Amino acid sequence: MTDAAFDVVVIGAGHNGLACASYLARGGRKVLVLEAADRPGGLAATREFAAGFRVSAAAHLLTMLDAGVARDLGLEGHGLEFAARNLKTVALADNGERVVFEDGAIGGVSAKDQAAFAEFRRQNRRFAKVLAGFCSRPSPRLVDRRKSDTLALARLAWDVRSLGRADMRELLRVGAINIYDVAQEKFESALLKAAVSMDAVLGSHMGPRSPNTVYSYLHRHMNDDAGAAGPAVVKGGMGALGEAFAAAAEAAGAEVRYGSRAVRIDLSEPSSNEACRAAGVTLADGTRIETGLVVSNADLKTTFRMVGPLNLDAGFVRRVHSFRARGVTAKLHLALDGLPEFHGGDAGDAGARLLLASSMDDIESAFDHAKYGRFSPVPVMEISIPTVYDASLAPDGKQVLSALVQYAPYDLKEGWDAGRETFKAICLQRLEAVAPGIGESVRASELLTPPDLEAEFGVRGGHWHHGEIALDQALFTRPVPGANRYATPVRGLYLCGASSHPGGGILGLAGRNAARAVLAGEDSG
Amino acid sequence: MKPHSEVRLLDTPFGSRVRDACEVHQWEDWKGYLTAAAYEDVELEYFAVRNATGVFDLSPMTKYRITGPDAQAFLNRVMTRNVRRLAPGRVGYTVWCNDAGMVLDDGTLFHLAEGEYRLCAQERCLDWLQWSALGLDVAIADETADVAALAVQGPTSCATLRAMGLDGLERLKPFGIARFPFDGGELLVSRTGFTGDLGYELWMAPDHAEALWDSLFDAGRDRLIRPMGTAALELARIEAGFIQAGVDFVPAEQVLRHGRGRSPFELGLGWLVDFGKGHFTGRNALLKEKENGSRYRFVRLDVDGNKPAEESFILDKSANVVGHVTSAAWCASAKRNLALASLEMPWGRPEDDLFAEIYYSREQRWTRLETRCTVMRGPAWDPPRRRQTPPADF
Numbered sequence: 001m002t003d004a005a006f007d008v009v010v011i012g013a014g015h016n017g018l019a020c021a022s023y024l025a026r027g028g029r030k031v032l033v034l035e036a037a038d039r040p041g042g043l044a045a046t047r048e049f050a051a052g053f054r055v056s057a058a059a060h061l062l063t064m065l066d067a068g069v070a071r072d073l074g075l076e077g078h079g080l081e082f083a084a085r086n087l088k089t090v091a092l093a094d095n096g097e098r099v100v101f102e103d104g105a106i107g108g109v110s111a112k113d114q115a116a117f118a119e120f121r122r123q124n125r126r127f128a129k130v131l132a133g134f135c136s137r138p139s140p141r142l143v144d145r146r147k148s149d150t151l152a153l154a155r156l157a158w159d160v161r162s163l164g165r166a167d168m169r170e171l172l173r174v175g176a177i178n179i180y181d182v183a184q185e186k187f188e189s190a191l192l193k194a195a196v197s198m199d200a201v202l203g204s205h206m207g208p209r210s211p212n213t214v215y216s217y218l219h220r221h222m223n224d225d226a227g228a229a230g231p232a233v234v235k236g237g238m239g240a241l242g243e244a245f246a247a248a249a250e251a252a253g254a255e256v257r258y259g260s261r262a263v264r265i266d267l268s269e270p271s272s273n274e275a276c277r278a279a280g281v282t283l284a285d286g287t288r289i290e291t292g293l294v295v296s297n298a299d300l301k302t303t304f305r306m307v308g309p310l311n312l313d314a315g316f317v318r319r320v321h322s323f324r325a326r327g328v329t330a331k332l333h334l335a336l337d338g339l340p341e342f343h344g345g346d347a348g349d350a351g352a353r354l355l356l357a358s359s360m361d362d363i364e365s366a367f368d369h370a371k372y373g374r375f376s377p378v379p380v381m382e383i384s385i386p387t388v389y390d391a392s393l394a395p396d397g398k399q400v401l402s403a404l405v406q407y408a409p410y411d412l413k414e415g416w417d418a419g420r421e422t423f424k425a426i427c428l429q430r431l432e433a434v435a436p437g438i439g440e441s442v443r444a445s446e447l448l449t450p451p452d453l454e455a456e457f458g459v460r461g462g463h464w465h466h467g468e469i470a471l472d473q474a475l476f477t478r479p480v481p482g483a484n485r486y487a488t489p490v491r492g493l494y495l496c497g498a499s500s501h502p503g504g505g506i507l508g509l510a511g512r513n514a515a516r517a518v519l520a521g522e523d524s525g
Numbered sequence: 526m527k528p529h530s531e532v533r534l535l536d537t538p539f540g541s542r543v544r545d546a547c548e549v550h551q552w553e554d555w556k557g558y559l560t561a562a563a564y565e566d567v568e569l570e571y572f573a574v575r576n577a578t579g580v581f582d583l584s585p586m587t588k589y590r591i592t593g594p595d596a597q598a599f600l601n602r603v604m605t606r607n608v609r610r611l612a613p614g615r616v617g618y619t620v621w622c623n624d625a626g627m628v629l630d631d632g633t634l635f636h637l638a639e640g641e642y643r644l645c646a647q648e649r650c651l652d653w654l655q656w657s658a659l660g661l662d663v664a665i666a667d668e669t670a671d672v673a674a675l676a677v678q679g680p681t682s683c684a685t686l687r688a689m690g691l692d693g694l695e696r697l698k699p700f701g702i703a704r705f706p707f708d709g710g711e712l713l714v715s716r717t718g719f720t721g722d723l724g725y726e727l728w729m730a731p732d733h734a735e736a737l738w739d740s741l742f743d744a745g746r747d748r749l750i751r752p753m754g755t756a757a758l759e760l761a762r763i764e765a766g767f768i769q770a771g772v773d774f775v776p777a778e779q780v781l782r783h784g785r786g787r788s789p790f791e792l793g794l795g796w797l798v799d800f801g802k803g804h805f806t807g808r809n810a811l812l813k814e815k816e817n818g819s820r821y822r823f824v825r826l827d828v829d830g831n832k833p834a835e836e837s838f839i840l841d842k843s844a845n846v847v848g849h850v851t852s853a854a855w856c857a858s859a860k861r862n863l864a865l866a867s868l869e870m871p872w873g874r875p876e877d878d879l880f881a882e883i884y885y886s887r888e889q890r891w892t893r894l895e896t897r898c899t900v901m902r903g904p905a906w907d908p909p910r911r912r913q914t915p916p917a918d919f
Contacts, residue, residue: 274812276804310803314656314657318659482624489624
């Protein structure tokens with residue numbers, strides 16, 4: 001190895017980078033984490049968007065955090081507190097109709113739909129368990145298999161087979177098709193179908209009719225079987241989760257350096273008989289940090305841009321180039337004078353996870369515009385009002401509304417400078433329709449478009465999963481062949497972010513698995 | 526609408542002359558162009574290359590023009606050899622690989638002028654080149670149809686071309702490039718070829734093609750010039766020991782079955798791989814191969830007897846299959862029965878006892894031979910005139 005001060009340099013103090021750093025430090029490595037921002041967490045961030053008003057800037061509800069990772073790192077001992085757990089989900093239609101998901105049951109639909117949903121949920125929890133098992137481990141190599149890969153494949157086959165004949169057939173039938181067809185087949189209520197579809201398309205350049213949206217639904221519900229009956233609100237905003245991850249990493253012995261933007265991954269000088277390997281990281285201010293191992297929490301495209309295309313094989317560069325990572329989700333933040341009242345609702349709605357999409361066709365038509373570089377004239381939303389549970393985020397009596405808004409394509413034709421205010425007005429109009437009077441109480445507002453997310457968090461395309469969760473870039477091929485087991489074609493360079501298996505969502509598994517690959521000295525060959 | 530029995534292929538810029546000259550109508554499809562497999566008689570055409578001048582229309586050969594500030598960096602990234610060492614006015618033989626170090630194709634790279642290149646290849650590979658250009662400032666244009674090309678090969682080729690007015694051509698060294706005014710345009714001549722003999726390749730805008738053909742055959746008449754088809758060229762290239770994409774190896778982009786491609790080392794082209802020049806596509810895989818050993822060895826075999834070992838298995842002493850022949854021919858000038866073969870490692874060492882399993886029929890009687898093969902150290906045909914500058918005048 002080298003005589004560098006650090007065995008491993010991790011680029012990016014996102015939750016995966018920090019999880020990876022923790023595991024590496026516990027494995028006895030001297031670890032340095034470089035973070036461009038002045039705080040940890042990456043997309044798990046809390047920011048002040050108006051005087052006295054703070055909000056989770058990107059991810060706003062915790063749905064997927066892996067329990068094993070949370071336990072290993074002792075996140076709760078490092079300051080992670082929940083303001084609320086097991087939130088109910090309320091789907092709101094324009095006509096005042098509501099469907100409520102609470103504790104695994106639903107209200108507001110026919111008895112037939114209730115039974116169908118119970119069966120759908122039962123089945124999906126079983127599917128999700130298979131997926132969760134597969135996602136907790138590195139994906140096996142299909143070509144040039146080793147014994148461990150064959151075992152992993154056999155285990156997957158066994159898990160699938162153990163579903164029993166009926167459920168296995170159902171998994172194989174729906175696993176690669178779209179959520180529209182499945183919801184259409186199973187449910188009557190348009191609102192219920194829309195709510196199920198929202199789970200499949202949130203964060204993705206997909207509509208309910210897009211291929212393999214059943215898979216993205218399962219991905220989102222991967223940890224359902226582990227217990228949580230609904231999402232959680234982190235006390236202090238999502239940034240507090242980042243702080244807890246950072247505290248865990250530091251407690252494990254890793255050093256985290258903020259305000260240190262990595263711009264280049266340095267390689268060893270090419271000698272005539274050795275492959276180039278990662279040799280260090282150069283920062284924006286020109287500082288060069290030498291190390292033998294680099295782990296990148298940055299997204300796939302950003303990581304290999306730091307390596308430089310000429311240092312990589314052409315086929316690999318092409319795969320990285322083709323990785324689909326165009327964000328379509330914007331973030332709307334409102335500073336409110338008071339709690340909004342949603343029509344047809346009850347007082348408890350404000351604290352729920354609110355879904356704004358009346359039907360699958362509404363979602364699909366909202367998506368249609370994004371296909372052609374336009375934002376949706378009638379967007380769909382996931383809304384959270386964290387101040388219902390955590391008053392510390394706003395001045396006394398005031399509220400904060402946080403919404404994921406789709407579809408807001410990264411490459412808007414007219415450009416976001418021109419389109420931002422129009423789209424914000426459209427979003428407010430949309431809210432006004434379901435929460436009359438909300439416009440009056442808005443004291444400040446902010447819309448973060450995918451290009452804003454890209455600029456602020458360094459994620460190419462502003463895609464918060466770092467890349468689409470779709471079957472062609474999931475499981476065995478996430479992010480791309482040649483880098484699907486954390487090791488990359490550049491020796492000594494590993495990936496640990498959401499671009500890697502098992503993908504986006506605040507999970508922490510990519511970070512943990514990457515650390516294991518590093519400790520085992522795996523290479524991509 | 527033409528009847529569907531009629532082959533619809535493009536004419537090359539020499540089409541009118543080729544159609545006139547081809548007396549036996551043995552046509553082939555070469556990348557969509559009508560190409561003569563033979564004009565009169567394969568043997569006569571082959572002997573024209575070895576004893577006089579053979580002319581081959583190679584216009585269908587894939588040609589890319591590569592320009593732009595990053596042209597050299599781009600080519601160095603694609604090619605296994607060091608393109609920085611290829612001076613302007615020079616041509617280099619080269620191979621390029623995919624990420625796995627498997628050969629995509631071989632070809633010749635012309636450094637036409639500072640930062641301006643032409644790549645001549647067997648396969649179409651614009652997609653691969655474009656992918657390789659991601660992030661680089663380089664322009665790649667397919668000029669296959671914009672350049673008419675003739676190979677003029679054989680001992681009297683230089684004298685013929687000089688008689689056509691190419692003064693000073695005798696000073697052109699192997700793999701050199703020269704330019705001459707011709708028919709109001711510019712004729713580019715390179716001392717290159719696929720016959721292993723003295724020879725040149727002529728490159729010109731298509732509207733001068735017919736004039737070029739006519740002048741060339743006028744100038745060469747007394748020096749026994751002949752058009753040659755692909756069959757004669759095949760004999761000549763096997764005799765010279767040159768490999769052909771799609772015949773002696775499957776271009777990596779066309780391989781369907783895992784592991785059927787070949788690396789440069791496995792094609793005897795390790796000398797084209799320069800690990801010291803920096804990164805290029807396939808470098809990591811080839812380094813690994815160098816460390817772990819290759820799977821195959823490519824050899825030239827001298828086969829006893831005179832029955833071509835076409836598609837033969839190669840056997841060891843105990844009749845185990847250790848490889849197969851990719852190209853074979855009885856080669857008249859070398860007076861040898863030659864074969865190119867891909868053998869499993871470690872076979873193909875000079876001392877190995879190897880046998881070709883040859884089947885042939887004489888009037889419905891089939892005979893099976895196990896004929897002894899000797900691994901050759903160099904090509905069977907490599908006459909001094911191939912490199913001699915100036916070449917002998919005839």
